[in-house]
Amino acid sequence: MNYNTQFDSALYGVPDRIRRYLQFLPEELKTRTEEIRLRAGLPVTLTVSGHPVFINNRGAACDFITRDLIISEQAEVNEAFLLLCKNSVYAHTEEIKNGYIIMNSGHRAGVCGRVVKEGMKDISSVNIRIAREVIGCANTLAERFDGGGILIAGPPGSGKTTMLRDTVRQLSDGIFDRFLRVAVIDSRGELSGSCKGQSVNNLGANTDVLLIEDKAKGAMMALRTMFPDIIAFDEIGTAVELESVSDCFNAGVAVITTAHIGDKSDLFRRSVTSALLKSGIISTVAVLSDRVSGQVEIYDIGELLSDSPF
Amino acid sequence: VIVLFKFTGAILITLSCTYMGFLAALRLKNREKSLAEYEGLILELKNRIIYDGREIAGLIAMIFPKDKLMLSGSDIEITDRFINGQDRRILEEFLLKLGTTEEAGETDRAQLCIEQLRIQRQKATLDYREKSNLYKTLGLCLGIFGSIIFI
Numbered sequence: 001m002n003y004n005t006q007f008d009s010a011l012y013g014v015p016d017r018i019r020r021y022l023q024f025l026p027e028e029l030k031t032r033t034e035e036i037r038l039r040a041g042l043p044v045t046l047t048v049s050g051h052p053v054f055i056n057n058r059g060a061a062c063d064f065i066t067r068d069l070i071i072s073e074q075a076e077v078n079e080a081f082l083l084l085c086k087n088s089v090y091a092h093t094e095e096i097k098n099g100y101i102i103m104n105s106g107h108r109a110g111v112c113g114r115v116v117k118e119g120m121k122d123i124s125s126v127n128i129r130i131a132r133e134v135i136g137c138a139n140t141l142a143e144r145f146d147g148g149g150i151l152i153a154g155p156p157g158s159g160k161t162t163m164l165r166d167t168v169r170q171l172s173d174g175i176f177d178r179f180l181r182v183a184v185i186d187s188r189g190e191l192s193g194s195c196k197g198q199s200v201n202n203l204g205a206n207t208d209v210l211l212i213e214d215k216a217k218g219a220m221m222a223l224r225t226m227f228p229d230i231i232a233f234d235e236i237g238t239a240v241e242l243e244s245v246s247d248c249f250n251a252g253v254a255v256i257t258t259a260h261i262g263d264k265s266d267l268f269r270r271s272v273t274s275a276l277l278k279s280g281i282i283s284t285v286a287v288l289s290d291r292v293s294g295q296v297e298i299y300d301i302g303e304l305l306s307d308s309p310f
Numbered sequence: 311v312i313v314l315f316k317f318t319g320a321i322l323i324t325l326s327c328t329y330m331g332f333l334a335a336l337r338l339k340n341r342e343k344s345l346a347e348y349e350g351l352i353l354e355l356k357n358r359i360i361y362d363g364r365e366i367a368g369l370i371a372m373i374f375p376k377d378k379l380m381l382s383g384s385d386i387e388i389t390d391r392f393i394n395g396q397d398r399r400i401l402e403e404f405l406l407k408l409g410t411t412e413e414a415g416e417t418d419r420a421q422l423c424i425e426q427l428r429i430q431r432q433k434a435t436l437d438y439r440e441k442s443n444l445y446k447t448l449g450l451c452l453g454i455f456g457s458i459i460f461i
Contacts, residue, residue: 087384087409088365090416118412 007033009105010130013084015076018044021059029053029061034132034157039125040077043069050157050290074124081123084109089119096120098188098213106131106193106200131193132159133201138166141286141298145171145178148283148301149249150256151236151276153267158288160258161234163296165191165201167256168232172204182207183222185215185233216244223251232256242272242279249281261287264297267304277301316461323460324453331449335442340392342438344378345431348390348401349424351378356420359413366409379405400426 007030011019014036021044022036035047043065046053053061056068072080084101085092092101096119101109107130113123141150141163150167152160168191172182184207186192192209193200199209208226212218215233219241222231231248233241236257245255259273264287268274276282282301289295354373362369370381380387386405388398404423409416 082410085409086365086367088367089409089411090359090413091363091365093412118414 006105006107006130006132007031010036010103010107010128012105013080013103013107013109013126013128014038015072015079015083018070018072018076021055021057021070022046024059025055025061034130036128036130037125038072038077038080038127040074040123041071044072077123077126080126081111081113084111084126084128093119095189100188102189102193102195103128104195104200106133106195108188108190131190131201132162134159134162134166135169135202136166138163138170140296141284142167142170143176144284144298145176145254146283147254149245149254149281150284150286151273151282152256152258152286152288153261153264153273154258154288155262155290156260158290160260160288161190163286163288164232164234164256164258165203168207168230169202169204171230172206174206179206180229181227182230182232183226183228184209185218185222185231186211187213187215187218187234191232191234216240219244219248219255223248223253228253230254230256234258235260236276237272239272242275245276245281246279249279255281263287263289277304319460320457323456324450327453327456328446328449331446331452334445334449335438337392338434338438338442338445341394341397342431342434344390344392345397345427345434347378348393348397349427349431352404352420352424352427356417356424359416359420397427397430400430 008023011022014022018038029048032048033046034050037045037047043054046055046061051063053063054065054069056062056066057070058068082089084103089096095101096111099110099112101111103109107128110127110129111120111123112125113120137159152163154160168182168184170176171178171180174180182204184191184203186194186209189195189211191201192203194209194211203209208222208228210218210222212221219231219233222228231253232255234257236242236245236259245257248255261267261270261273266273267277267285277285285299285301285304287297287299351373355369358364358369358373367381370379370386376389378390380389386408388401400423404419407419411419
């Protein structure tokens with residue numbers, strides 16, 4: 001996957017004037033860019049390796065606020081919103097109600113504005129999150145799959161979703177002589193990059209994608225209808241989701257999921273992850289460190305539980 | 311020879327003027343027909359917005375024939391030759407904001423456009439009834455008048 005192509009493909013949601021500055025940024029900067037943020041009346045901001053970077057009117061990137069930064073006007077933020085919807089707001093109503101738009105190229109754009117019954121109006125900011133598909137990043141983790149559940153935990157932006165996607169791909173494609181049926185519960189289209197039924201990201205040959213906002217309900221639906229070996233979803237966070245994971249486990253289906261944590265010690269401090277680890281559903285835990293160091297530590301559950309101070 | 315020349319000339323002048331009168335009348339008829347077609351196409355667009363959920367570009371390409379509407383880049387171009395300026399303005403106003411609101415807004419706007427086109431079509435029908443015979447007769451009379459002068 002060419003990162004720069006990914007960056008350039010995300011630019012279709014950016015108005016012409018701003019796009020002209022962004023498309024000529026250095027390739028190295030494009031590679032490291034994670035987000036493009038447009039806020040009405042404020043400077044255009046890129047998130048590069050977790051840090052905000054601004055663009056000045058000479059097309060150069062800078063780390064501090066100066067007078068010559070490119071400002072995105074209100075009209076441009078609105079235009080970006082329409083571009084992201086491909087001038088078809090009605091076709092994205094359900095997504096907009098949940099605060100995001102799935103882009104054709106697998107990226108996802110978050111939107112902010114005035115929330116009304118029908119969706120959102122007076123759009124004030126747009127955040128285009130560039131999808132990263134890193135083939136092979138989960139080699140070690142997928143290799144350790146033993147039929148039990150996997151939890152991928154890390155701080156926001158550490159690459160949990162990317163790792164989950166690659167784990168699913170490898171297990172589904174039978175990389176380690178195990179062709180497993182995987183059902184992916186994709187609540188925001190981020191895992192599959194799914195648009196109109198077509199997955200942009202490679203999730204493997206044996207993967208079924210269920211796009212549903214309610215992950216717990218989705219897991220139950222997939223369990224009953226798709227007869228999977230593995231159910232995978234992003235960001236476990238509620239007791240209901242924990243309950244559905246438990247139901248999957250009781251039905252003999254392994255669960256691969258991710259969780260937000262600050263660091264390893266949070267695993268037992270947070271109620272949902274702590275309960276998940278103690279339930280016996282999870283057998284392998286991958287802890288990702290922040291995006292700058294990019295380290296992955298993989299633990300067996302026994303190892304973690306014996307180290308746990310709780 | 312001169313008489314034959316004058317006779318042939320007179321017939322040609324009469325026929326061409328009458329034909330022009332017919333063309334003018336036909337243009338009125340075609341405008342009415344075009345407006346009726348637009349009404350039907352926008353009604354289909356409205357229904358597809360509700361039930362299909364496809365994006366605007368796909369719907370326009372699928373529903374509208376090339377001699378009615380055409381996508382050129384991100385713009386939608388009205389390609390019909392028979393509608394007048396006022397009909398065109400109604401369509402342009404509708405197309406300009408097409409896709410910028412949620413489903414209910416789109417369908418309301420489509421319905422409004424259909425209603426406006428219906429009024430325009432009724433006017434076009436009246437125009438046709440009132441003016442088609444006038445144009446045809448006028449063409450014939452002009453032809454005869456031209457022929458007399460020619461002779």
